[in-house]
Amino acid sequence: MQVAKRPSFGSFSEVAEFYPTFPPYSRRLLQMLVDQVKHLTKSPVFGDIGAGTGSISYALADMGLSGYAVEPDSQMIEVGQRLGRTYPAVSWINAPGECTGLADDSLDWVCYSTSFHLTNASEALRESMRLLRPRGSFTIATLLPDLQTDPFQLEIENRIRDMAPALRRRDTPLVGQMGTYEALLNQYPGLGNCISIDATEAISMSEERYVNFWSGRQDIPSQVSPEVWDSILQMIAQTFRRWQPAGLRFRTRAWHAQRV
Numbered sequence: 001m002q003v004a005k006r007p008s009f010g011s012f013s014e015v016a017e018f019y020p021t022f023p024p025y026s027r028r029l030l031q032m033l034v035d036q037v038k039h040l041t042k043s044p045v046f047g048d049i050g051a052g053t054g055s056i057s058y059a060l061a062d063m064g065l066s067g068y069a070v071e072p073d074s075q076m077i078e079v080g081q082r083l084g085r086t087y088p089a090v091s092w093i094n095a096p097g098e099c100t101g102l103a104d105d106s107l108d109w110v111c112y113s114t115s116f117h118l119t120n121a122s123e124a125l126r127e128s129m130r131l132l133r134p135r136g137s138f139t140i141a142t143l144l145p146d147l148q149t150d151p152f153q154l155e156i157e158n159r160i161r162d163m164a165p166a167l168r169r170r171d172t173p174l175v176g177q178m179g180t181y182e183a184l185l186n187q188y189p190g191l192g193n194c195i196s197i198d199a200t201e202a203i204s205m206s207e208e209r210y211v212n213f214w215s216g217r218q219d220i221p222s223q224v225s226p227e228v229w230d231s232i233l234q235m236i237a238q239t240f241r242r243w244q245p246a247g248l249r250f251r252t253r254a255w256h257a258q259r260v
Contacts, residue, residue, distance in 0.1 A: 011218060012052075013075040018216030019053040020083055021209045025113075025143050026199040026252035027059065033197070033256060034063050037109050037137045040258070044108035047131060049097040049124070050115020054080040054090065056141065061089045067107070072096040098123040100131065107131045111139040117174045121184070129190055132259045138191060140181050141254045144171060146200050150249035156236055160220070163232055170219035181255040191257040198254070202247030207240045210248065 037044045046067030048057040053076055057069040066089035071077050077092050084090055095101050097112065097119045110128040112119075128138055145153045161167070185194035205213070214220075214236050221229040 011222075012073045015216040015218045016053065016073065016075040016079045018212050019055075019076065019079060021212040022055065022216060023143065023203040023205070023213070023248070023250045025056055025059060025141060026201050028201075029197055029199040029252045029254060030056070030059055031063065033111075033137075033139060033254060034060065034065065036256065040135050040137070041108050044137075045106070046109040046111060047100065047102065047107045049100070049110060049112045049128075050118065051080065051092075051113055052076055052115070054084050054087075056111060056113045057090045058084055058087050061087045065089070067091075067109070068093050068100075068102065070095055070097065070100050070102075098127055100127060102131055104130055105133045107136060108133055109137045109139070111141060114142045114144075114174070116140045116181075117177045125188055129259065134259065136259045137256060138185070138259065139254055139256045140185075141252065142174065142178060143250060143252050144174070146249040146251040149200065152239070152243045152245045153248060155243075156239060159235055159239070160232055163235065164220065164224050164228060167220060167223055170217065178253065185255055185257040188257075190259055192260045194255055194257040196253070196255050198251060200249055200251045202249050204246070205248050207237055210240055211237050 044065055046060055046065055047070055048054075048060070048067065049070045051057050051069035051071045054069050057067065060067065068091050069080060070093045071080065072095060074094055077094055081092055093101060097115065110131055112124075116124065132138065147154045147157060182194050182196055185191050211233055214233060220232065224232070
């Protein structure tokens with residue numbers, strides 16, 4: 001009998017196909033950041049680092065910006081390029097945030113897309129400062145389910161904990177690091193005062209899309225058997241049908257500083 005191979009913890013190749021079903025970053029919050037950046041330069045060039053399949057890159061292109069989607073996972077890039085055939089303003093680069101291959105002083109804006117916690121922070125910041133032009137902007141953006149105000153998603157999380165109590169969750173180190181970002185940017189040489197912005201919005205999602213959203217979260221299937229993972233996905237679908245949520249609440253947060 002052939003045993004199904006578990007995906008690797010921290011590997012995104014196996015789940016790239018599900019990423020287009022993820023909720024979008026708050027467009028209102030992105031517009032606030034675009035306004036900040038455009039106050040300094042009329043036609044900013046961005047670098048979306050850890051771009052995934054291009055959620056922020058394509059949103060910024062829709063707002064009239066051009067730039068680079070920098071992503072270390074080749075499967076993510078393949079999916080992102082397939083989604084972005086109508087976005088000539090976005091160029092893809094297969095590279096990590098610590099060594100992008102872009103030229104010195106080539107960007108007006110470096111933005112990390114729920115990916116800064118996966119980097120070596122000091123090397124990523126050093127690379128970002130190399131890329132930024134004078135008065136360029138640096139942003140760390142995150143997007144997570146809002147478990148404080150969304151009882152449906154909180155129930156899902158609690159039931160997963162009951163089914164697999166020993167899980168090591170992907171979001172745990174991210175949530176821990178988020179509390180350090182403001183101090184990190186305020187203290188980093190060459191960056192001005194950091195501002196923090198957040199927006200919580202309800203996103204309409206079908207049962208299929210919500211289950212696919214969970215299917216794209218590789219931390220759980222990397223730690224449990226295929227049978228347990230299938231049971232978790234079935235529980236999520238059944239809970240969705242029972243609740244019939246009109247909207248699912250997600251929180252976009254951003255920490256933003258300007259090079260001085």
